[in-house]
Amino acid sequence: MISDALAALPQIFTPPFRRVLYKILALTLAILTLIWIALDRYIIAYIAVPYPWLATMLSLLTGFGLFVGLAFLVAPISSLVAGFFLDELAEQVEVETTGTPGEALPAGQAVWLATRFACVSVLVNIVALMVFLLPGVNIAVFFVANGYLLGREYFELASLRYRSLHETHEMRRRHRLYIFMCGLLIACFVVVPIVNLLTPLFGAALMVRIHQRLSRADRLPLIVQAGR
Secondary structure: OHHHHHHHHHHOOOHHHHHHHHHHHHHHHHHHHHHHHHHHHHHHHOOOOOOHHHHHHHHHHHHHHHHHHHHOOHHHHHHHHHOOOHHHHHHHHHHHHOOOOOOOOOHHHHHHHHHHHHHHHHHHHHHHHHHHHOOOOOHHHHHHHHHHHHHHHHHHHHHOOOOOHHHHHHHHHHOHHHHHHHHHHHHHHHOOOOHHHHHHHHHHHHHHHHHHHHHHHOOOOOOOOOOO
């Protein structure tokens, strides 16, 4: 696991991964800009004061407040967007490590899994924010919950490119503790501001390798199965 993590870390800075990161950040910025414009216009429309200087001051304060508020949304929104690029990341790792790429999921299933992954990512980031704002919350709960969630989601991403959903669930059940420990490594990225933007890249690079390792342990071939 540690050797796979050490191999995954430098890969997230390679050109193919950086290209995906740039696309994620560009789409995230576009979404945040649209949210900013919509909220700013909505709030300004309801500011009614008799003095122009006061209206200007309120407008500036509103803009600053929106900037601070939207800063907390960068990580969850980028994770949401990243869900639609994880197949691309997985293929890069597969080609580099085994030369045998898996098969992208059908469009309908890919959209469903990306949406589910996005929801999990948003939940993870909300919990992370709660940990920062509420020191009394036991951080162990955060790592246990998110180690499980992130381990499950990223492992399924890697496995479903080769195996059916049933086989993926069976494989995850057999190795649930090991996959949970890998999820804890991914969760470490979530709690560090700015670094958390790299979470999808590291998660994909790590779990593709973990799936390959567990496939060898179970003596399962890395061949796309018909009708998976």
